Amino acid sequence: MIDFKDIFSEFLRRVPGARETLSHASPERRMELSRWPEEADLYDFLLMNFMHPILLPELSKESPDSSTLRESFSFIEDLTENPDEHIQGALEFQVFDQFVVSEQTILKAFENALPYSRQSFKEFLMGTYPNTYRLLIEKFPNFPPDRIE
Numbered sequence: 001m002i003d004f005k006d007i008f009s010e011f012l013r014r015v016p017g018a019r020e021t022l023s024h025a026s027p028e029r030r031m032e033l034s035r036w037p038e039e040a041d042l043y044d045f046l047l048m049n050f051m052h053p054i055l056l057p058e059l060s061k062e063s064p065d066s067s068t069l070r071e072s073f074s075f076i077e078d079l080t081e082n083p084d085e086h087i088q089g090a091l092e093f094q095v096f097d098q099f100v101v102s103e104q105t106i107l108k109a110f111e112n113a114l115p116y117s118r119q120s121f122k123e124f125l126m127g128t129y130p131n132t133y134r135l136l137i138e139k140f141p142n143f144p145p146d147r148i149e
Contacts, residue, residue: 001081008036011050014075016068021053042086046094050075056098059108069112077114088120096124106136110144118144 002010012018022030032039033049055072058064076095079087099109099121106125113121122144125133136143 002075002078003082004040004042004084004087005037007042007079007087008033008040008045010078011075014071015050015054016065016071017054018049021049024053025049042090043094046090047098051095051098056101056105059099059105059112064108073112073114073117077117080117080120091117091120092124092128096121097128100125100129100132103136103139106132107140107143 022033025033033045054068058068058072076091079091099105109121110118
């Protein structure tokens with residue numbers, strides 16, 4: 001579990017490409033992030049510093065980097081284990097909702113997700129995108145990976 005105050009430092013420590021991504025941020029953005037958690041916007045941070053520049057592009061690759069996927073989904077798993085409503089809301093809107101960009105992204109996210117985050121993503125899909133979830137079950141017999149007939 002990652003505490004809110006440690007999210008930014010854990011991101012930098014664990015997620016491959018995190019430091020490089022921040023090197024492309026504006027000086028104002030880097031200054032804001034350096035004052036984490038006092039000036040933290042978790043929703044913006046997850047979307048603009050993690051999902052868009054790192055995880056979604058990796059998931060769209062023909063041969064994604066296994067280390068990046070492993071560490072990124074481990075980071076998500078540890079965030080998912082934190083019961084804080086703010087963190088859970090940020091995960092739903094800025095992580096899980098981003099996976100719904102395509103069937104392949106959803107499938108790859110499920111394939112790489114760890115137990116807590118896989119269950120949370122499944123519940124998110126069932127509650128927010130029930131038709132998408134139903135269509136995936138119909139189209140892909142082994143979806144979701146933990147499905148028991």
